[in-house]
Amino acid sequence: MMQRKRSGGKPGYVSIVLALAVVLVAGGLLSWRSMQRTDQRMRGDLLWNARSAASAIPVDTLAALSGTESDLDSPYYWRLKEQLRQARVVYPECRFLYLKGRKPDGTIFFYVNSEPVGAEDESPPGQIFDEADEDDHRAFDTGIAETYPPFTDRWGTWVSASVPLMNPRTNAVVAVFGMDVDAGRWWALAMRGVCVPLGFTVLLTGIVLGGAALLRRRSRFASPEQSGWLLRNAEAAIAAAVGLAITAMTTYEVHTREQHERQQTFSRLGAAKTASVAEAMRDIRNIQLEGLARFFESSAYVDRREFRIYAEYLAQDPAVQAWGWVPRVAAADRQRIEEEARRDGLTDFMLWERDGRAGRIPARAREHYYPVLYAEPTAGNEAALGFDLGSEPVCLAALEKAMDTGLVTATEPITLVQEKGDELGILVLRPVFGPNAMDGQEGFVVSALRAETLLQRAVKPTDSLLFHVVLDLYQLREDAPPIFLASTDPQYLPTPEVQS
Structure with a gap:
């Protein structure tokens, strides 16, 4: 007797493995790219905040400071310290705000930082920054504001932004304003940008595995009429689910990008008005x-x-x-x-x-x-x-x-x-x-x-x-x-x- 061929056939395991591999690789790349974009946006925001805070510092007062312990007797020092402490209220995500100077021999030191007087992490005037590297010197040499990769010093590991303060007459760098964010906090915030791509990857993986299960179950029936509506239309259901997932992810990406652009526009507008x-x-x-x-x-x-x-x-x-x-x-x-x-x-x-x-x-x-x-x-x-x-x-x-x-x-x-x-x-x-x-x-x-x-x-x-x-x-x-x-x-x- 001739054996009747089952409808739909069994799904190929090779096809399933390939589909899963494509989903996982694509999801991994998407997550990595999303984390990169989030990190770049956060760096842009950090640099923007650092520039805003630095613009409020009266550069002319730095001429009254020596970068030594004698600054403790200067009202200009205490005025700057008070200003940095107030700035921390505006930027609570930042752990340290500070002003650094550089001596003629290249030694980098602290003028003042935002820590309370007598605090364990306070940098008194003239404290030498022994951990200074080429990034720290580049700010003094080029006068360019930028953010730096995570850097470890005696206080911890930080993601930092530096903004050189220029003498308006000579255009020379007289000090560098710095803003530090704890690296652990930074990466925790950056990982939030990965949550949606990871969720999308998990969803597609579930669709692939669920679709394979539907096709395998349908293959057990002798004819399509014996299976239910969902099993008879499994391919269409799988395609629709994948399409909806991709559409949702694309919509999220577009929305996130537009939201960031709106935020940047708002920030520029607000900065222009507050600058006035x-x-x-x-x-x-x-x-x-x-x-x-x-x-x-x-x-x-x-x-x-x-x-x-x-x-x-x-x-x-x-x-x-x-x-x-x-x-x-x-x-x-x-x-x-x-x-x-x-x-x-x-x-x-x-x-x-x-x-x-x-x-x-x-x-x-x-x-x-x-x-x-x-x-x-x-x-x-x-x-x-x-x-x-x-x-x-x-x-x-x-x-x-x-x-x-x-x-x-x-x-x-x-x-x-x-x-x-x-x-x-x-x-x-x-x-x-x-x-x-x-x-x-x-x-x-x-x-x-x-x-x-x-x-x-x-x-x-x-x-x-x-x-x-x-x-x-x-x-x-x-x-x-x-x-x-x-x-x-x-x-x-x-x-x-x-x-x-």
């Missing part, structure tokens, strides 16, 4: 406020008229609410200062403070006063004249810090005394030293800034024609939640936390 705010702040601090301070330091005495003439031009900047002069007035000179102001035409002038209910009362007796003696433009700032900044704890802390360090210092966010709404402001203080003043201290030139106005300056009206740009300004604090200062979106007004 930072540039405005640098101009106010380094040019306008510094120029006003040197005007006082080069003069034996600046009267109200001379101040008005000088500050009228500065007052054209809409980002600044007022420019002011705040002398350090001894208690014995209080009456004289009040009488001189009244002779200048301020008939009701007095040194005053707030009574806790936003009312005005004469300033209480104290050893020294810090009254707002001059303010330009006068219109809109009349309420600030005579106000004793020393009566406010937040302002007094900034005044004392500026006096102790001799550096430009900003207050915590405050409500300006001339503010009629609820917008927050900041006072930027530059101490003025003169040869005729007691202890060399004459007072402070002050720039009163409105946070919201600063942001509005960064966003041009034409931006809304292309995209809706919203900037929010926060003050970052190391051990406390950030303080919301302002937003360019009037509908986004969270309750700000303000120290008083």
